[in-house]
Amino acid sequence: MSGERFILASKSAARRAMLEGAGVPFSIQVADVDEDAVKAGHDPADAAGLAVELARVKALAVSRHDPEAWVLGADQTLAFAGGLVSKAPTLDAARARLAAMRGQVHQLHSGAALARNGQVVWSGVDTATMRMRGFSDGFLDAYLAAEGEGLLASVGSYRLEGMGSQLFGAVEGDYFTVLGLPLWPVLAELRRAGVLAT
Template identity: 40%
Template sequence: MSTARPDATGPVVVLGSASPARRTTLERAGVDVHVVVSDVDEDAVVAHYGVTDAQDVALVLAKAKAEAVAALDDLPDGAIVLGCDSVLELDGEVHGKPGTAQEATARWRRMRGRSGVLHTGHWLVDVRDDVPAGATDAKGKPVRPGGTLGAVASATVHFANLSDAEIDAYVATGEPLQVAGAFTVDSLGGAYVSGIEGDYHTIVGVSLPLLRELLGELGVAWHDLWRRA
C-alpha cells in the first residue's frame, strides 16, 4: 500500500550511487530519487586523504561522491545530494568490492563462520537555492543553503560457515564481485548471513534512521520526502 502524500513539499534527493539496492531501499521507504552516478576514483580519494581506518574510508568516499555530483550543473531544482559508500572491516583490514573472482573466493574462505563490521558512510550536500525563510534544523538552528554534513553507520555481520562448494557457486554468480565485502543480505547472499547486529539497512547500503537524522540537520523532515501521489 502506498504511503504517498499528494502535498509532499520536500526537496529532491539526488543519489550519487549506482547501487540498485540503495535506490530500491529509498523507494520502498516512499522516497523517489534522482540517480546521478559520480566518476570518483576511489583509490585516488583514499590515497589523497591518507585514511586507513574503515569508518574514515567509508566517510571520505561518500563525501567525495556527494561533492562530485553536487558540482554538476544539471541537477534538479531543490536538490539535496546523497553520497554513500560501504566497506567491510575484518581483522582490522578494509575490504571493498573484490576485483576478481579469485579475490572473492579467498575473501569468503576467510569470512565464513566469522563476523565482520560493515561500515556505510553517508554524506549530504544541500544545493537548494529555495530554502524557506526562517527554516530551522532539528535542533532549532537556522538552515542556510549550501549545508554539508555526514556520518557513518556500522553493523556487525555474522557469516554462515559455507562449504567450498557453496562459496564457488556463489562467486560464480558474479554477485560478490559487485558489492562491498563480497556479499549481499537482500539478494543471493542473504542465505549466507546468519545474523546482523545493528541496522539492517546499513548492510544494504543506506541507513534510513541515520539519513533521517542527517536530513533533520538540514531542516528536512523525513515525511516531507514521501513521494507525491
Template identity: 40%
Template sequence: MPPVHLVLASASPARLALLRAAGIEPEVVVSHVDEDAVAADLGTDDPGELVAALARAKAGAVASSTAPGDRPTLVLGCDSLFTFAGTTWGKPASAEEAVARIRAMREGEGVLRTGHHLVDLGAGREVGGVEATTVRFGPMTDAEVDAYVASGEPLRVAGSFTLDGRSAPFVDGVEGDHTNVVGLSLPLLRRLLADLDRSVTDLWAAP
C-alpha cells in the same frame, strides 16, 4: 507542496531500492569519483574515516554539477567497506579474490561501515555520518562458495556479500542496522535530515 528533490550520487541498485521502498524516488547521478585518489589523499587506513571521505567526495562531485531547480534539492553520497580480521575490503577485484574472502569469512564475523554525506544545495549546508553494523556468517561449503561466486553477485558488492541477495541465507545475524549492510542506513539518513531541519517525510513521493 512538492517533495524535496533527492539526488542519489550512487549507481548502486540496492541503495536505490531501499529509498524506493521507503517512499522516496530519487534522481540517480553517478559521481565517477576516483576512489583510489581520495584514499591516497586521505592518508589513513581507518575504515570509518575512509568511507566518510569517499561519501563526502561523491556527494560533493554531484552537488557541484547540480542546479537547485525550482524546489529544495538534497544530494546524498554513500560508500561502504567491510572489515574482517583487521583487513578492510571494498568490492573484490576478481572471482578468485571473492572465493578467498568468502572462505575466510564463513562462520566468522566482521563490520560493515557505510559513510553517508548529505548536501542541501539551497541552504549551502552539509552533514555526514558513518554507520557500523556487525555481521555474523554461518557455514558455507566449498561448493556453495563456488556457486555463489559463479552467480556474479559478490563481485558487485563491498565485502563480497549482501543481505538483499543470494548470500542472505548464509548470514546468521547482524548487530545493528540491517539496511546499512544493504548499502544505506535509513535511520542515519533520518538523523542527517533532522540536522538539516528536514524530515524524511519531506522526501516522500506523492501517493
C-alpha cells in the same frame, strides 16, 4: 511531496531500492570521483571514517554541478582482520575472500552525506557486525555459481537480501546499514531539509 529536488549520487541498485521503498522522490546522478585517490590519502585502519569521506566526496562532486538540489552521497567499507577490504575483481578472488572470512567476524560501515550549494550539511556512519558461519566448500561453490558476477558489485561479495543471507550465522546491526545506507538517519535529515514531510 515537496518543492525540493533530491539527487542520489550513487549507482547502487540497493540504495535506489531502499529510497524507492521508503517512498522518497529522487533522481540519480552518479558522482565521478577517484575513489582510489581518496582511499590512498586515508588511514586504512579507519574504515568507518573512509566510508563517510567517500560519501562526502561523492555528494560534493554532484552538488557543485547542481547547487540548488539536495544531494546524497553514500559508500560502504568492509573491515576484516585489521585491514580494509575492497571489491573483488574476479569470482576467483571473491571465492578466496569468502573462504578467508568463513567462520570469522567482519564489520560493514555505511557512510552517508547530504550536500547543498557545494557544501556538506550533514554526514554520518553506521556499523553492522557480520558473523559468517562455517559453511562448506560445496556450499561456497554453489553460492558463487548461483549468484555469478553480480557479487563483484558488493564489497563483501555477498548480498544479504539474496542467497548471501545463508553465509551468516548472525548479524548485529541495522539491516539497511548492511545493504549500504544508514537509512533512518538519512530519512531524518531529509525531513529536516524539507525534502520529506515531517
